Amino acid sequence: xxxxxxxxxxxxxxYIAMQSLDGRxxxxxxxxxxxxxxxxxxxxxxxxxxxxxxxxxxxxPTGGFEIEREAMDTVKLSKIVKAIDGDKIYVGCxxxxxxxxxxxxxxxxxxxxxxxxxxxxxxxxxxxxELATGLxxxxxxxxx
Amino acid sequence: xxxxxxxxxxxxxxYIAMQSLDGRxxxxxxxxxxxxxxxxxxxxxxxxxxxxxxxxxxxxPTGGFEIEREAMDTVKLSKIVKAIDGDKIYVGCxxxxxxxxxxxxxxxxxxxxxxxxxxxxxxxxxxxxELATGLxxxxxxxxx
DNA sequence: TTTAATTCGGATAAATTTATCCTTTATTAA
DNA sequence: TTAATAAAGGATAAATTTATCCGAATTAAA
Ligand code: FES
Ligand code: FES
Numbered sequence: 595x596x597x598x599x600x601x602x603x604x605x606x607x608x609y610i611a612m613q614s615l616d617g618r619x620x621x622x623x624x625x626x627x628x629x630x631x632x633x634x635x636x637x638x639x640x641x642x643x644x645x646x647x648x649x650x651x652x653x654x655p656t657g658g659f660e661i662e663r664e665a666m667d668t669v670k671l672s673k674i675v676k677a678i679d680g681d682k683i684y685v686g687c688x689x690x691x692x693x694x695x696x697x698x699x700x701x702x703x704x705x706x707x708x709x710x711x712x713x714x715x716x717x718x719x720x721x722x723x724e725l726a727t728g729l730x731x732x733x734x735x736x737x738x
Numbered sequence: 739x740x741x742x743x744x745x746x747x748x749x750x751x752x753y754i755a756m757q758s759l760d761g762r763x764x765x766x767x768x769x770x771x772x773x774x775x776x777x778x779x780x781x782x783x784x785x786x787x788x789x790x791x792x793x794x795x796x797x798x799p800t801g802g803f804e805i806e807r808e809a810m811d812t813v814k815l816s817k818i819v820k821a822i823d824g825d826k827i828y829v830g831c832x833x834x835x836x837x838x839x840x841x842x843x844x845x846x847x848x849x850x851x852x853x854x855x856x857x858x859x860x861x862x863x864x865x866x867x868e869l870a871t872g873l874x875x876x877x878x879x880x881x882x
Numbered sequence: 883t884t885t886a887a888t889t890c891g892g893a894t895a896a897a898t899t900t901a902t903c904c905t906t907t908a909t910t911a912a
Numbered sequence: 913t914t915a916a917t918a919a920a921g922g923a924t925a926a927a928t929t930t931a932t933c934c935g936a937a938t939t940a941a942a
Contacts, residue, residue: 595739595827595830595832596832596833596834597929597930598834598929598930598931599929599930601832601833601834602834604833604846605833605834605844608845621887621888621889622888622889623888632930632931632932633931633932634931634932634933635930635931635932637889637890638891638930638931640889641889641890641891644889644890651888651889651890652888652889652938652939653887653888653889653890653937653938653939653940654886654887654888654889654937654938654939654940654941655886655887655888655939655940655941656887656888656939656940656941657887657888657889657938657939657940658888658889659889671846683739686739688739688740688745689740689745689748689749689880690740690742690745690746690749691879691880691881691882692882695882698879698882699877699878699879700749700878700879700880701752701869701870701872701873701878701880702748702815702864702869703878705860705864706860708856708860709853709856709857709860710739712852712853712856713853713857716849716850716852716853720846720849725845725846726845728845729845733843734843734844734845734847735835735842735843735844736833736835736844736845737835738835738836738839738842741899741900742899742900742901743899743900765917765918765919766918766919767918776900776901776902777901777902778901778902778903779900779901779902781919781920782900782901782920782921784919785919785920785921788919788920795918795919795920796908796909796918796919797907797908797909797910797917797918797919797920798907798908798909798910798911798916798917798918798919799909799910799911799916799917799918800909800910800911800917800918801908801909801910801917801918801919802918802919803919
């Protein structure tokens, strides 16, 4: 569904959000450990998220990553997915035609559009905040 | 969503089904042209579909690929997707945890399960036959 | 002002997916 | 029986994704 990079990106963002709720700023090192992801690769993904204004980064000692309380509501999963995987998942044809086009649809078009918009709606309506709180309460997990 | 191999596989299967409805057996060459896919790669995928008893192949002159009328109803998209991409899309965790597990769910679990089962239902209920007929009537396209 | 901690950025490597090429096998038709 | 045609199978190459490494830039604290 999502690329590895995107999976790591979402997990990292959720972890950062959770820690920011506690007023803690976290390092790549800690993030990679807590979400069980390759550290250097995760660092690259965090750079992308930073450039896209999804998370904030601070250099130097005591530096790390954080996200403002307000942004946790504003940032929906769709923004993260778009920043990392692009919008192919939102607009692409399920059978790989150049573009999805209702005027010259592929055989799966009608049915695929349904599934795809279901996914899109889910991603657009899910905020980092709600994902982070479930984590904080101990109901959900970022690694196993 | 699906791998390139899977996209080609579905397009090929739909094309073969459509031609089989007309009693025609088709070659890899023709298939690759008609669905606009790399021929040698498509041949590999057709081998997989054949091994999984999704389509039938006949060697030698006048040989090629075909699919029985009955199988067009029996074979759902889910079978093709499973044969090529495996079942990760049906059972995997959306955030990439080792397995999806409701007892120790990732933060996205509840929402993701919804989307995933929506997709699964769609694939399990869509037969090759219905996709092929839309094509035959000229309502849908396999290339553009 | 120096040192250490941290992100940033570029280069490179490993793994996987996508794609090609060529030989073998089966089968039809001349 | 031979020649031609088409799928099967194996080896390899190209492209993309995933992952690692290292030096540069930034900054807090000693
Ligand atoms: S044309 Fe294929 S999904 Fe719309
Ligand atoms: S645990 Fe992640 S989707 Fe079920």
